[in-house]
Amino acid sequence: MTEPHMPTGMPEDPNMPVAGTETTREAPEKIAHPVKNPDAGWERATLEKLATATLVEQRSARRWRNGIRIAWLVFLSVVVWMGLQQSGAPADIATPHTAVVSIRGEIASGNEASAEVVVASMRSAFEDQGAKAVVLLINSPGGSPVQAGIINDEIRRLKALHNKPVYAVVEETCASAAYYIAVAADEIYVDKASIVGSIGVLMDGFGFTGLMDKLGVERRLMTAGENKGLLDPFSPQTEKQRAFAQAMLDQIHQQFIAVVKEGRGKRLTENPETFSGLFWTGQQAIDLGLADKLGNIDYVAREVVKAEEIVDYTRKENVAERLVKRFGASIGDGAVKTLRSLPALH
Numbered sequence: 001m002t003e004p005h006m007p008t009g010m011p012e013d014p015n016m017p018v019a020g021t022e023t024t025r026e027a028p029e030k031i032a033h034p035v036k037n038p039d040a041g042w043e044r045a046t047l048e049k050l051a052t053a054t055l056v057e058q059r060s061a062r063r064w065r066n067g068i069r070i071a072w073l074v075f076l077s078v079v080v081w082m083g084l085q086q087s088g089a090p091a092d093i094a095t096p097h098t099a100v101v102s103i104r105g106e107i108a109s110g111n112e113a114s115a116e117v118v119v120a121s122m123r124s125a126f127e128d129q130g131a132k133a134v135v136l137l138i139n140s141p142g143g144s145p146v147q148a149g150i151i152n153d154e155i156r157r158l159k160a161l162h163n164k165p166v167y168a169v170v171e172e173t174c175a176s177a178a179y180y181i182a183v184a185a186d187e188i189y190v191d192k193a194s195i196v197g198s199i200g201v202l203m204d205g206f207g208f209t210g211l212m213d214k215l216g217v218e219r220r221l222m223t224a225g226e227n228k229g230l231l232d233p234f235s236p237q238t239e240k241q242r243a244f245a246q247a248m249l250d251q252i253h254q255q256f257i258a259v260v261k262e263g264r265g266k267r268l269t270e271n272p273e274t275f276s277g278l279f280w281t282g283q284q285a286i287d288l289g290l291a292d293k294l295g296n297i298d299y300v301a302r303e304v305v306k307a308e309e310i311v312d313y314t315r316k317e318n319v320a321e322r323l324v325k326r327f328g329a330s331i332g333d334g335a336v337k338t339l340r341s342l343p344a345l346h
Contacts, residue, residue, distance in 0.1 A: 097309040098301035099125035099134045107143030107151075107177045115150035117315050118181075122154060125313040126162040133305040134158075136168045136185060137297055142176025142198065145252055152259060155184035167304060169297050170194045175279050179290075180256060183263030187304075189295035190282030196290055199260055200277025201253045203245060206233045264289055 101121045107113045125134045136155075142148075159166055168174070168185035175198035182188050190196055212219060212234060219234045230241050257275050261268060268274070268289040285291040295304070302308045 094130050095309065096132050096307045097130055097311045098305045098307045099128060099131035100137050100297065100310055100312050100314070101125055101134060102137045102139075102312070102314040103151075103178065103181060104137075104139050107140055107147050107181070109144065109147060111143075113140055113143070113147075115147040115154075118151050119154045121313050121315045122151075122158055124315075126158045126164055128311075128313075131164065131311070131313075132307045133165045133167060135297060135300055135305070136166065136182065137171065138168055138174045138178050138182055139171040140175070140178035141173050142178050142180075145177055145180065145201065145256065148177035148180035149255075149259075151181045152184045152263075155181070159184075159186075165305075167300050169295065169300055170196060170282065170291070171296075176200070180259060183260050185263075187293070188285075188291040189293055189300055189304075190285055190291045191296065192281065192283045192294055194282035194285070195279050196282055196285035197279035198277055199256055199275045201249045201256065202277075203231075203249055205231055207237065208234050209236050267292070 101118060103113050103118055105111060105113050109115070111117075122134060125131050155166055158164075166185045168182040168188045170182070170188065170190040171194065172191075173195045174182050174188075174190070175195055179197060179199065188196075209219075221229050221232060221235055223229050227241060227244070229235050231237070231245065253275070260275070269287075271288075274288065274290075280288065280290070282291060282294065286293065297310065298308075301310050
């Protein structure tokens with residue numbers, strides 16, 4: 001039997017399965033291809049960027065903290081080094097010289113002219129074997145009678161202990177507590193235009209009771225003790241309180257007078273105004289016996305002490321102290337916090 005044949009001239013269908021084969025080809029339009037999503041994986045990329053930025057920021061912050069800590073250490077080291085270089089008295093000088101201790105500004109605790117600073121300076125000057133005499137170079141309007149009394153007592157003690165003369169040289173001003181100190185010297189030298197004296201005591205303040213009455217302001221001060229509010233500027237002053245304060249001032253004034261008389265001795269020419277609190281020029285002070293002669297520091301070193309070389313024993317405020325005063329306690333607090341956190345350095 002003969003098999004049928006396709007008619008000649010008919011094109012063979014490419015999609016028709018070939019006899020004798022088990023595989024078939026599907027139409028191209030039926031083949032499944034994966035769909036590409038342009039937004040696929042954006043969450044991961046974003047998280048990676050955030051993590052990278054966080055690490056960079058943390059590293060930058062850590063480097064900054066470490067840099068600040070190192071800067072603090074360098075700063076403190078420089079301050080300490082400069083302070084050690086500038087503070088303290090000079091080393092002992094064997095050659096003969098005139099030792100100088102300056103007393104400048106207000107005489108008060110915490111100041112450059114405090115008893116603590118002046119006494120320490122004087123001790124260094126007296127203890128130096130090369131110092132032939134100690135000169136107090138004074139330019140002060142006065143201050144605390146307590147601080148002045150401490151310095152006065154120490155001058156007399158050191159004079160007797162080391163058997164060295166002490167001279168006071170006045171520049172512009174030597175008044176009140178400053179003169180309290182000067183009278184402990186063996187001699188006082190002044191300029192003819194210096195201001196000297198003011199042997200008196202004062203206590204000042206303000207009273208606002210009349211103003212408060214006009215403004216209708218009531219002062220509500222509560223105290224335990226009848227006189228605890230003494231000298232309160234917003235409370236009226238009683239006659240008893242006034243008498244008490246005046247008696248205290250009079251007592252301190254008598255102490256001042258006794259020190260002046262002891263220091264000046266027979267050189268002092270007393271008159272009703274001597275201890276009234278008045279002050280005089282240097283020339284007038286010499287006439288009244290409050291001072292001895294005209295002369296400056298160079299004259300005293302050359303003509304009196306006979307040692308022209310002048311060595312300053314005044315203890316200077318060092319760099320660390322100046323910086324603390326200038327920038328305040330915040331610098332110290334910052335330094336302490338930094339030092340406490342040093343173990344965290346990376």
